Amino acid sequence: MRHRAGFPSLLPALLVLLLSSAVAAGAPPVIAAADLRLLVDASANMRDSDPDGQQVRDALRLGLALLPDGASAGVWLFADTVSELVPYGRVDDAWRRRAKAALAAYPAHPGGSQRDIPAALQAALFDLDTLDNTRRTSLLLLTDGRVTVARSPMLNAAAAREVLEQLAPQLDEKGISVHTIALADQVDGSFLQALAASTGGVAVHADTAATLPDDILRVLTRAADINRLPLADDGFVVDEQTTRISLLLRGERDSGDALRDPAGKRISLVSAEAGAEVIHSGDITLVTVDAPAPGTWQLAVAERDRAQVLLRAGLQLDALPEQGSRQAAGASVALRLQLAASGESPAPAFPGAAPRVDIVISGPDDTLRRIEDQAIEASADGGYRVVLPALETPGEYRVLVDFAAGDIRRQLPLFLEMVSADGQPTLVTRGDAPEYDGFRLPLLLLGSCSAAGLGLLWLVLRRRQRRKLEIWRRRAEQLRATPDPALRRAALSAAQPANDSASLESGPATQ
Secondary structure, X not given: OOOOOOHXXXXXXXXXXXXXXXXXXOOOOEOOOEEEEEEEEOOOOHHHHOOOOHXXXXXXXXXXXXXXXXXXXXXXXXXXXEEEEEEEEEOOHHHHHHHHHHHHOOOXXXXXXXXXXXXXXXXXXXXXXHOOOOOEEEEEEEEOOOOEOOOOHHHHHHHHHHHHHHHHHHHHHOOOEEEEEEOOOOOOHHHHHHHHHHOOOOEEEXXXXXXXXXXXXXXXXXXXXXXXXXXXXXXXXXXXXEEEEEEEEEOOOOOOOEXXXXXXXXXXXXXXXXXXXXXXXXXXXXXXXXOOOOEEEEEEOOOHHHOEXXXXXXXXXEEEEOOOOEEEOOOOOEEEEEEEEOOOOOOOOOOOOOOEEEEEEEOOOOOEEEEOOOOOEEOOOOOEEEEOOOOOOOEEEEEEEEEEEOOEEEEEEEEEEEEOOOOOOOOOOOOOOOOOOOOHHHHHHHHHHHHHHHHXXXXXXXXXXXXXXXXXXXXXXXXXXOOOHHHHHHHHHHHOOOOHHHHHHHOHHHO
């Protein structure tokens, strides 16, 4: 029997039509919110790297302050056990207040001698079954040691290998990156590098705890896609979509350093005042201003070229490499750009002007390439496609995308790693993870102990043999010194019942 086409059968077509009309009318798409989970080593050995915990506390405070509203975040501490320092949740003003209070208590939580990294990963990935590659989930692992779940080196190596062989492939399949920061020379660098490489993350080695703020910022740049405003000689321009600006400065601050709003009001960059929050972490200063007035802001600092203006806005630039951040050297990299809503309400107006895209590429050999007014292709979903020139030299590239549409101006840095194409017939989006050699140390220890035991046994047997020979040599001399044959036969008869064991136990003193 044939059915007449009714309203239910037309519903999918109507939905497609409505969505297409919305894009055509200029409704901005929504950016998937960042999801960042921080795992911090709280073992007793961390006191050697950061005795009072001040460096880690300041670095975490700086990093959490930069997270955009609508993101999800949490902080876990791990040692012998795992505890939640900052409860996982949606980032807003209330979450920031809870995080600030929790960080004030760090490192009051008890530590331990072990570093149960597998348990920490399991705690942070409590919802792993529900995560998929549509979420922008990243983990940041900060430690100054190696995986230690027990006193046995073999058990520790097995636990590390289980993470790399079982957990890491699951994370890579779901698009979850693990970034690692090593805070000591004795850290298990091969494990951390393999974990980061196999999940598309970055492995950073911090020389000292004082460099942690820069290292955490480097990871946040990748994980949270923090937009910037271009900084020129006359300052920077804030548009009406901007709800917060954060000025990131490096170096010592001077009392004359200041920020002036469009009305000429002076804001100190040294101490907090009404309408501005100031955070100092090492040689980094973060000045945050909520609800900044639209217009041109003036910045008076000595090292202007090291300053960055980070922003939170209703419209943000989203940029992703189509084939992933790890590709074969010599390939042309395609980027997908989109000016999208950050998830705040009400939805901002989408600029109708045609965009202009400028690209600055910093290569691994300190080369700098500028591409002005890069050719772009519009896509059906309201985004744009940009194809970069071939990146021939293997290594890490920093790509700064400068996007301008109407009064909206956004900058976003991306990081690409171009790997050697030797042995790779096709383009790959993940580099080969370095083989983990966690069993090498336990096997070396086992081999050394076995060799030492065998050597000791050889020495004991050799010594006993020498003592035995010395006993029989003395007996032979005594027999030769006996002139009477009858006495010699009596001495031989007395010596025969004594076996080797008795001779060895009694020694020469029993003769």
